[in-house]
Amino acid sequence: MPTFRRTPRLALPALLGLGTLVACSTMAQTDETRDPPQPGAVSSAQCDADRAAWAIGQQASAEVMERIRADTGSSKARLIRPGQMVTMEYDGTRVNVDVDDRNVITAVRCG
Numbered sequence: 001m002p003t004f005r006r007t008p009r010l011a012l013p014a015l016l017g018l019g020t021l022v023a024c025s026t027m028a029q030t031d032e033t034r035d036p037p038q039p040g041a042v043s044s045a046q047c048d049a050d051r052a053a054w055a056i057g058q059q060a061s062a063e064v065m066e067r068i069r070a071d072t073g074s075s076k077a078r079l080i081r082p083g084q085m086v087t088m089e090y091d092g093t094r095v096n097v098d099v100d101d102r103n104v105i106t107a108v109r110c111g
Contacts, residue, residue: 045073045074045075045093046073046074046092046093047072047073047074047092047093047094047095047110047111048072048073048110049072049095049108049109049110051071051072051073052067052068052071052072052095052108053108054071055067055068055097055105055108056105056106056107056108057104057105058104058105059103059104059105060079060097060099060103060104060105064105065077065079065097068095068097068108069095072095072108072110074093074094074095074110075093075094076091076093076094076095077094077095077096077097078094078095078096078097079097079099080096080097080098080099081099081101082099082100082101090111091111092110092111094110094111095108095109095110096108096109096110096111
């Protein structure tokens with residue numbers, strides 16, 4: 001009759017693997033339980049790029065970037081250099097400022 005002496009040796013790795021799976025699934029549930037943004041919810045800061053048309057052709061300094069942010073009603077401003085990789089998600093509270101290789105503003109747009 002065969003004996004099952006290997007069972008105790010396999011129990012520890014199996015329990016460790018199971019514990020890891022439980023920890024990962026708990027983390028995923030935590031992320032899913034966060035309140036999603038409400039559809040149609042409007043943030044107090046909304047970008048209006050037309051109000052910063054004056055900036056095209058200007059040097060992109062810290063002062064100019066802050067004025068663009070304030071004039072457009074945005075909560076944040078992002079400077080985008082030629083060839084720079086950026087995320088493509090749309091953020092209506094952010095103003096994007098495109099510059100050329102001489103740091104001259106070529107476009108102001110929301111997103």
